[in-house]
Amino acid sequence: MRLKIITVILVLFFAFAQYWGLKIAPPDRMMGDIYRILFVHVPSAWNAMLLFTASFVFSLLYLISKKQKWDFWNEGVTEVGLVLTGLALALGSLWGRPTWGIWWTWDPRLTATAVLFILYAGVLLFRRFLEDPITRAKIGSILSLFVYINVPIVYLSVKWWRSLHQVQSSPQTMAPEMILPLRLNALAILGIALFFVYWRVQLARHRAAREEAESKPPGGSL
Amino acid sequence: MKKAMIGGGILIAGALGYALWGGLEENLVYFVTPTELLEKGDGAVGNPIRVGGVVDGGSVRVEGTQIHFILTDEKPSRIPVFTNTTPPQMFQEGIGVVVEGALQKDHRFYAERLMVKHGNEYRPPPEGKMPQQIYKQLISPSPSPRRGEVPAEGQRGEGKD
Numbered sequence: 001m002r003l004k005i006i007t008v009i010l011v012l013f014f015a016f017a018q019y020w021g022l023k024i025a026p027p028d029r030m031m032g033d034i035y036r037i038l039f040v041h042v043p044s045a046w047n048a049m050l051l052f053t054a055s056f057v058f059s060l061l062y063l064i065s066k067k068q069k070w071d072f073w074n075e076g077v078t079e080v081g082l083v084l085t086g087l088a089l090a091l092g093s094l095w096g097r098p099t100w101g102i103w104w105t106w107d108p109r110l111t112a113t114a115v116l117f118i119l120y121a122g123v124l125l126f127r128r129f130l131e132d133p134i135t136r137a138k139i140g141s142i143l144s145l146f147v148y149i150n151v152p153i154v155y156l157s158v159k160w161w162r163s164l165h166q167v168q169s170s171p172q173t174m175a176p177e178m179i180l181p182l183r184l185n186a187l188a189i190l191g192i193a194l195f196f197v198y199w200r201v202q203l204a205r206h207r208a209a210r211e212e213a214e215s216k217p218p219g220g221s222l
Numbered sequence: 223m224k225k226a227m228i229g230g231g232i233l234i235a236g237a238l239g240y241a242l243w244g245g246l247e248e249n250l251v252y253f254v255t256p257t258e259l260l261e262k263g264d265g266a267v268g269n270p271i272r273v274g275g276v277v278d279g280g281s282v283r284v285e286g287t288q289i290h291f292i293l294t295d296e297k298p299s300r301i302p303v304f305t306n307t308t309p310p311q312m313f314q315e316g317i318g319v320v321v322e323g324a325l326q327k328d329h330r331f332y333a334e335r336l337m338v339k340h341g342n343e344y345r346p347p348p349e350g351k352m353p354q355q356i357y358k359q360l361i362s363p364s365p366s367p368r369r370g371e372v373p374a375e376g377q378r379g380e381g382k383d
Contacts, residue, residue, distance in 0.1 A: 026346030100337045101310030107252045146234050163252050166342040174344045
């Protein structure tokens, strides 16, 4: 019951934030309505980086404490982060065609983000090859720590190198009536992302409990 | 297995370390500025390259299917560019662009590709103007819009990087 209420609230809040971004916020004077893609593109990218940072923390927690639950959380945030990275890439491409004139180019920001997607997809793929949950957690955590180094590279790529992608906007470069819906949407997408992470962790827990039950011979202890 | 893991780890760390602190900074230039291109002189002729700068005000000229304009940067370097491609909707004077192509023997730059570099500024249109109207003006300044046409003068963009 409580979960149902949370679900409804999250969905309604997301719809409200989207409505604000699509209807109430003014169009951009250069791009018109096309810029509204950023109300999902930017929150996706932000939250993906946030979730990958959480993955880094959960990996450390696992390696220090060896508690399996931290690995469940690591897997959860990595999977949802990967989906959000894919969303940011896809929406960025849709935005790029009308504004830049191209769907894709190998500029530093875009390349680094594509690499980010492949790295985390690789981590998840690699985890699937490891049958033993403890080995999986250990190697998975180590891999997560390694690939995390690309997250700051993605974030700073636009500052370090000349790229086609614009640098981060700030309250100085963005009108306040556009910043507000951007933040609302970031919050809404964060809420939905965390909701998915929570369910992913529950799933991992159930799966682990079942695997443990199956590995024991019927009739209890030997 | 363990050895392979450690070896792989060192390889990844090394590669990322190189990306972070190593020579990538030099190689990872997505485009050069007009000044940098002109510094190369005749050595730049014929070599495919990307150049990024600003479309100089009053320099856009349309001849048939060809667009001519001057690409410039903070320094007074000016490169005449011509292209046969359809420019993105936002292409206009005063806006940042990245052109992909090569310098010709006559030191004009032929762009096979023309990309608009949008800045990080997001502003609503000025007050009293209907957003839709402005949008239409921006993308199709003439009464009978045709693809490939370039905004007329007086439509100077304020988008700076």
